[in-house]
Amino acid sequence: MKSTSLLINHAKIYLESSVIENGAVWIEDGQIKAIEEKPATDVASDVHVIDGSHLNLIPGFIDAHIHGANGADVMDATEKALDDMAVLLPKEGTTSFLATTITQSPENIEKALENVANYPNKPAHAEVIGVHLEGPFVNKVKAGAQPVQYIKAPDLAQFNKWQKLSGDQIRTITMAPEFDEDGRFIKALNESGVNVSAGHTDAGFAGIKKAVSHGVRQLTHLCNAMNGIHHRDIGAVGAAFQLEDLHAELIADGIHVAPDMMALIYRNVGSDRIILITDAMRAKGLPAGDYELGGQPVKVTEDRAELADGTLAGSIVKMRDGAANMLAIEDVTLADIVKMASSNPAKQVGIFDRKGSIAVGKDADLLLVDDQLNLTYTICRGEVAFKGA
Numbered sequence: 001m002k003s004t005s006l007l008i009n010h011a012k013i014y015l016e017s018s019v020i021e022n023g024a025v026w027i028e029d030g031q032i033k034a035i036e037e038k039p040a041t042d043v044a045s046d047v048h049v050i051d052g053s054h055l056n057l058i059p060g061f062i063d064a065h066i067h068g069a070n071g072a073d074v075m076d077a078t079e080k081a082l083d084d085m086a087v088l089l090p091k092e093g094t095t096s097f098l099a100t101t102i103t104q105s106p107e108n109i110e111k112a113l114e115n116v117a118n119y120p121n122k123p124a125h126a127e128v129i130g131v132h133l134e135g136p137f138v139n140k141v142k143a144g145a146q147p148v149q150y151i152k153a154p155d156l157a158q159f160n161k162w163q164k165l166s167g168d169q170i171r172t173i174t175m176a177p178e179f180d181e182d183g184r185f186i187k188a189l190n191e192s193g194v195n196v197s198a199g200h201t202d203a204g205f206a207g208i209k210k211a212v213s214h215g216v217r218q219l220t221h222l223c224n225a226m227n228g229i230h231h232r233d234i235g236a237v238g239a240a241f242q243l244e245d246l247h248a249e250l251i252a253d254g255i256h257v258a259p260d261m262m263a264l265i266y267r268n269v270g271s272d273r274i275i276l277i278t279d280a281m282r283a284k285g286l287p288a289g290d291y292e293l294g295g296q297p298v299k300v301t302e303d304r305a306e307l308a309d310g311t312l313a314g315s316i317v318k319m320r321d322g323a324a325n326m327l328a329i330e331d332v333t334l335a336d337i338v339k340m341a342s343s344n345p346a347k348q349v350g351i352f353d354r355k356g357s358i359a360v361g362k363d364a365d366l367l368l369v370d371d372q373l374n375l376t377y378t379i380c381r382g383e384v385a386f387k388g389a
Contacts, residue, residue, distance in 0.1 A: 011052025060095025190215025
């Protein structure tokens, strides 16, 4: 459904620092043009009106770490692969995402980066907002599902080449900071505006603290492929609890991180620093069966994806479901979900000027949901991309 003029009326609107109980949002040419504290009454006949009665209007979800969905993977390096992902994601509330690579040969990584650089975003699809380069500068002992044969030491010249090929679209990089002892690599990326995330790392608390002093500002899929909390070294997970400069990705599927640990993370890290992600692979949205990730065979069951040795190989969770799992934690509110799934990722990768909240002048990436986060509408840049029952 295409409309240059759209009105969402009678909705409870979650703004950046307040909530309008019963208001209206006007949308024109894909952007939010006006926000009113009362329902609109004088509406021209050519304006498409969506009734938001008894529903919450929140910003669209931003998945800052996703490898694939709907049978497609970023590493397929085709326009169709990104299309197939982008057409499915609005059904789970995702309106934009970082196309995430995996440790692979330089040639395969370069094909994926060039594909993103040349990709034309489509109307009524989730928007590709850049690249999350996961690997290859990670630690073999914490490889997880990253193919170990392609792991290499941090290489600034290599990264700069890849950034150029991507059209300067690499917004986040996951790397093991222990292999950048003097911090030159991290500092260079941080100064260029890249969000440097420690992940697939064997660093302890002291190592992560040192990396933060060099410019690391995030931890990749907290608890997974990193050192947990021990009474003699609180590790990378403890660093998320203790270091206010760190944001932490979280796969809230209840599998990568147990529900009790999710609650512990929420209470210690808080909604201001958690970034909800899916880390989904190509089987998301498809039946159980045999798939692949990074050239490795993956067995997908009803709720998880695993390599042959039982290692988790990304997830098949939907953003809406991960957010609902967080909402089920005591004291978590819908405003907290907005921070963790929309505002925080937008701020972290430098696009909060146009996404991540409901404000005049921003892209009209919006969700109409009930109090349990069941989706009624997903609107991508002013166009209805999904309509629920």
